[in-house]
Structures are given as structure tokens and as C-alpha cells.
Amino acid sequence: MTQELRNEVEDLLNRYVQCIDDDELESWPEFFTDSCLYRIIPRENEEVGLPAAVMWGDSKGMLVDRVVALRNANVYQVQWYRHIISNPCIRSESDGAISVQSNYAVFKTCNNGESEVYNVGKYVDLIVRDSGVLKFKERSAIFDTHKITTLMVIPI
Amino acid sequence: MTSSNRMKWPENADHTAVPYYVFHDQDIYNREQDKIYNGPAWHFVALEAELLKLGSFKSTYIGDTPVVVTRGQDNEIYAWVNRCAHRGAEVCRHRHGVSEDGTFTCVYHQWTYDAKGDLRGVPFQRGLAGKGGYPKDFDKTQHGLRKVKVVSYCGAIFGTFSDATPDIETYMGEDVSLFFKRIMNRPVEVLGTTRQYIKGNWKFYAENSKDPYHASLLHLFHATFGLYRSSQEGATLINNDFHTVLWAKSGNEDEAALEDVRKDKLRTYQEGTYTLNDPSLLAGQQEFEDGISLVILTLFPSLVLQQIQNTLAVRQILPKGKDEFELVWTYFGYTDDSEELRNIRLKQFNLIGPAGLISMEDGESTELCHKAIVSDGDRTNVILMSGSDTQSEGHLVTESAVRGLWKGYRKMMEL
């Protein structure tokens, strides 16, 4: 794999979390291909092959609907995420797709000003080139922090 | 008011006006552990489908008490307190798993128990080279783990510490057991677990899950896309004061009621404002002949069993001190589900759980209440929607089930 491609992948990972942390969620679905798989799933389910996830979308449309609901329907207190990502392990697959695994930690800050370690886990991704740009064909956030405090409304 | 006074319900309070201190008082919490969690109540602890293999086990709680549910080598279900009879160490240190030989060994001094909780082995019982050892009259049968009485009902396992607990169907009551059997009508398959940790007293959630009043007003997603509205055909069923069934049929709108909703100009009523980009989320299957699309069944104090569209789940309410509780969601389908139906369920799980489009706010509302009442302990709330009765009603515009909760709670707590 060329260094150039490697940089491009890392750039995708970085732009993704900045989009969420900067509250530009309307652009968030654009990181995915039209038909995709996005999951936030507890490690305890993933490891024993149980499929239930806390968020699960198999189309870009479903991700758009999440954002519309978050903006217009769901009730929750003001909150911000800060993602820290690290240790990306990038591998080319034979069919041209790229599989990536990386670690993440999400800190959540609410109006009281306290930042808590909200959700920690790993991303497991399948990235493809779609009209010239790298996009997530699959992105799973598999989390260790199986105790979700209060609720989860913003995607990871 | 001192805390000892709080062991009597104040003059001005009844099941329509509950003093806020019940959510914040440590003595009340301690009494709940005694009267409710160790009292004559059945507590949901597991689905049988979580314990399929011989030797499988699951760690959970009844109130503050850690318990382990097991399937013994004889295929029977057992439960015991997860506290070594020797010096009190936690015996089982895993959330779930399978013990191949069906035994459980405490790591501290390796006392070994079987799936029933009976003590099987004690290291150095006769001492070493004539030194030490237990007295001759040491009787292993007297040092087992504290047993929990269990019953398996339609694939769900309940435990109790009290000999005074009535049989499970009597405890539930007629409507509740009917709806219980409606959902648990054939073998189920567990699809996963999620856990939500909420900073509020557990009784706020007990109220919340018996409260059809809030459902269309707090959960805007619900109302906007027509999944549930208070104007829909439905009912509020109450058995033995604090066990309840709320059911509704989506699409069956009472036109007069709908007109009243429009007149109220609620923020929840946004008909036609939003359409789903991907309508497959709500394109479910009618899998019950009665056409009921929503059932929220509560069995006080620890269980909610639900069907929302094609999602099926149990929610276990676990108090963690007076100020916090954990809500454990176990999602399931039926073992004979088609692949298509299974995928519908997986997709619709977006509606429920900690990130559920129509359920996440219950964590929020619980915390809102808990925060706001901290210093106003002696004041009371107001629970008067649809009068002051605690009877079943043929509609959902009522708080009768919340009143029933407090009526039953008071009785059980002897307040």
C-alpha cells in the first residue's frame, strides 16, 4: 500500500470524527456509501456473535433519518463529543477495498462542564473508493463501555 | 421532617400525591431492599434462552444482592446469592458463561459449589500432615450458598427470597399473565443485550413505564411518525395494583381524539413535517393476530416486557443505590423467525434501547426529575390524569397505572 493511500485513509478517519465533534452532523452520512452498514454494538454482543446493536443503519438514508430525529424529535440535554482516535491498522484487501481497525475514546461534555469518558472501543471499517473519494462501506463501533450513561443520541 | 417520620406517609399524601422524599431518602431505600427486594415479590432474573447449555450461568442482581442463575447438569434452573459462604467473596466473576463441569469455585480459598449452590469441596478439610483442618463435626451441607427460590414461567425466570411470595400467575394477575403469554408464546432466541446507566432513583423508571400520558408527549419520534399517539385505540390494564399492561394499535386513530390533539397545538404533533428517508425502518410485519402494535407490560418491581412494532425485549430495572439504576435491555426474537423477520427486528432495535429513537428520552426524564426534587423532599407530586382511581381503563389518557404503583408500593412498604 502506498503512503499516499495510507494518508488518504487516515485523513478520512480524522475528518469523520471532526465532523461529529464540530456538530456538522448533516454532513456525517456523506462519509458512507449509499448502501452501507453502520453499527454501534457492545463488545459483549459482538464477541459472542449476537447481532443486536444500539444504532444500526444499512443505508445512507437511515443515517440521514438519525440526524433528522436528533435535530427535530429526540429530547436530550446539550452535549458535545470529543473523539480521540489512534492505532489505525490499515490493510488492502484483494478486491480493492481497504480494511481498517482503529481505537477510539469519546469524551462527553454537558452543560455542567464536566467531561466524562463516555464511550471507548474500536472501529472496524471497510473502506471503498466511490466516485473518486474514499467512503465507509462498513463502519462498526464496537464498544467496551457497555454501560451507556443516560442515553446515546449522537453517533460515534 | 426527620427520616423516622418518613416511615409514615404524610397526612396530605396519597397515591395521587407522592412525597418526593421517597426518591431520595436512604432509610426508604434500605426499607425497599428489605420489604420489596427481600419481600414477597417475584424478580425477573433471566430468560431461559440465556441459559441454553447444561452448566450455563448468568450473574445478575435482585435489588442490591448479587445472584447467579444456573442451569444444572439435571437441566433444572437454580439461583443463589453470589457470596461465598466462607468469608463472603464473590464466587462467580463472569457476567455469563458455561461451567463445563457444572461447579463454581471461589478463588479466595477455593471452596467449591455445584449449580444448586451446595458446597461440594473444601480444601484441607482434614488438614495437612495432621495440622489444621476443620473440626470433625464440620458439616458441608450447612455451608451452602444462600438459595434463591426460582420459577420459570413461559421462558422467563423469576426469583424470590421470601416464602410468602404467591405463585407467579397469582402474583401477576389475569391481564398481565395473559399478555405475558401473548408475547412469550413460543421459544425465543436472544439477539443481544445493552445496558443503560441512569442517574436517578429506580422508581422514576417504574413510574415511567406505567405512564401512557408521557408516551406521545415526550417521545416525539413516536408521535411524529404515527407509531403511537394517545388518541390511538388502546388500554391501560392494572392487576394487583402495580403490575400493568399498556397496549395500543397504530393506525387506529380515534378521530375526535385526534381533533382534540390538534387543538392543543402540542410540539409533539407535527403530522406530515417529517418523512423517513428510508421508510424500511417502520416497514414491519403484522405478527400478532390481534393487530396490537405496542405492549408495555410491567411486573413490579424489576421487569418491563415489551413489544413495539416488531421489537421484543425485556428490560430489567436494577437499583444501584438510591440515586442511580441500571437498565438492562435483552432483545429477542423467536427461534422460528424467518431471516426476513429477524432483519426487521435488528433494524427496528433502532427504536428501543439506550439510543432508541422512541425510548432514549426515558433516561433523560428520569434524571430531570431526580435532579429537580433534591431539596424539596416533603412536597408532593400530582397524579390526577383521569381522576384518582387505580382501575384499568379502556384508553391511554390516564395516570391510573402510576397511581396503582404508589398504592401497591405503600402497601408493600408498610408506609
Ligand code: FES
Ligand atoms: S471466601 Fe470463598 S473460599 Fe474463602
Ligand SMILES: [Fe+2]
Ligand atoms: Fe417512555
